[in-house]
Amino acid sequence: MYSEIRLDDIDRGTKWWELLSEAERWEWFAKVGTTRPADAWDAFKRSRRRGDFREPELQLTEDLRRGMEWWKSLSEEERAEWFARLGTHRPKDAWNAFKRSHGYVDRDNNQRRQGN
Template structure:
């Protein structure tokens, strides 16, 4: 099998894996990898399998991450795109931290104001 055939097979398997996930599982993988790219989640899943870890995300959801996920889910697609474009990122985590800063909160899990 050539490299391109192996790569295409990997992409196909990744797409099948992604389609089989629930929305909650997808959100967990996005939180784990810090992006909204399914390919990043697939790569993290493969790494976890190679390490013989469970398929649970390595990152434990802190209260701050839970609030960030709730905030992100509450935004419309247009609002999400605006945050990401404004920051020049594709990571919802970056948008959440910027949102907190815009409200006078310090980055981190405590969300204390300055």
């Protein structure tokens, strides 16, 4: 049987995991070398204790580079529209929604559907 402290930790880990995007989850999996959310949660807690904060180290992929260029090209009003439409304040979410709206389908949404 789990202690109350352990149950609280599991609850906090579950909530943290649910707030991550799919891309962020895969970043944590890559960082810890497993596909277990519990391992990612443990790595997150260790990184906070060391003062690293929450994000794993990111590799600048072609998709991230394209997303940053797209975001920089938007006006403040356009950025606000994306945030309002999605109910988020994360440029990554807006970039992924933009790609989906333009027919991109692979994991990084860089490959377009046939016929687009």
